[in-house]
Amino acid sequence: MEIKIIKCLNDNYSYIIFNKETLISVVIDPSEADPIIHEINKNKFNLKYILNTHHHYDHVGGNEKLKEKYNCKIVGFEKDKNRIPGIDIGLNDNQTWKNELFECKILHIPGHTSGHICIYIKELNALFTGDTLFSLGCGRIFEGTYDEMYKSLNKLKKFPKNTKIYCGHEYTKKNSDFCFSIDKENSKLLNKIKKIKKDIQNGNPTIPTILSDEIECNIFLRTDNLKIQKQIGVNSNNPIETFTKLRDLKDNF
Ligand SMILES: [Fe+2]
Numbered sequence: 001m002e003i004k005i006i007k008c009l010n011d012n013y014s015y016i017i018f019n020k021e022t023l024i025s026v027v028i029d030p031s032e033a034d035p036i037i038h039e040i041n042k043n044k045f046n047l048k049y050i051l052n053t054h055h056h057y058d059h060v061g062g063n064e065k066l067k068e069k070y071n072c073k074i075v076g077f078e079k080d081k082n083r084i085p086g087i088d089i090g091l092n093d094n095q096t097w098k099n100e101l102f103e104c105k106i107l108h109i110p111g112h113t114s115g116h117i118c119i120y121i122k123e124l125n126a127l128f129t130g131d132t133l134f135s136l137g138c139g140r141i142f143e144g145t146y147d148e149m150y151k152s153l154n155k156l157k158k159f160p161k162n163t164k165i166y167c168g169h170e171y172t173k174k175n176s177d178f179c180f181s182i183d184k185e186n187s188k189l190l191n192k193i194k195k196i197k198k199d200i201q202n203g204n205p206t207i208p209t210i211l212s213d214e215i216e217c218n219i220f221l222r223t224d225n226l227k228i229q230k231q232i233g234v235n236s237n238n239p240i241e242t243f244t245k246l247r248d249l250k251d252n253f
Pocket residue numbers: 054056112131
């Protein structure tokens with residue numbers, strides 16, 4: 001089983017998970033149909049399912065066209081079934097869902113939207129985080145509260161440290177600039193930025209990132225760090241206050 005990264009729209013990533021012998025495939029967050037159709041036809045994949053992390057158009061934009069063309073089933077969060085186009089199968093928090101290709105664990109991680117989920121495939125050591133956790137950043141809070149987003153990020157931190165993170169956008173360079181503006185003395189961050197620059201120069205995605213890198217370098221996962229708190233003027237050891245301040249600073253960065 002392998003994962004193919006598909007660039008969509010301006011800076012979105014969709015992912016095709018496939019078995020190269022059986023050609024059975026599953027797509028995660030098809031932002032638009034055409035780049036997915038191109039890959040499926042080129043590789044003669046048999047597309048069985050679409051999984052959506054949340055309902056935003058740049059994650060579900062290809063749902064209906066792909067369903068019509070390949071007769072695949074669309075899978076998403078049960079409570080978001082009224083706004084995920086073409087949904088057939090609703091999943092719930094903490095559910096394990098099995099298909100012909102893999103077994104995955106679903107966690108509800110609200111904040112960016114109220115119905116956002118992540119998809120963890122143990123066999124691939126892969127976690128699909130949509131617009132909740134990015135490399136060196138996190139999603140904007142559109143429907144949830146700061147507290148919810150903070151808790152959702154903490155849920156993601158608990159996966160095995162070597163988990164590969166596949167997120168919804170290539171925002172890494174801009175995110176790294178923000179992390180660096182506050183966390184200048186973090187040598188691990190400096191090393192990660194070097195690697196990011198190299199990847200971008202070579203035209204490669206900076207994704208997947210590794211959870212351990214994110215825990216050490218992503219400022220939104222380092223809200224308990226006293227130096228960071230001091231740097232942004234949070235006095236008490238208060239991670240949620242730190243997270244809130246960081247998210248607001250990033251919104252205006
Ligand atoms: Fe989104």
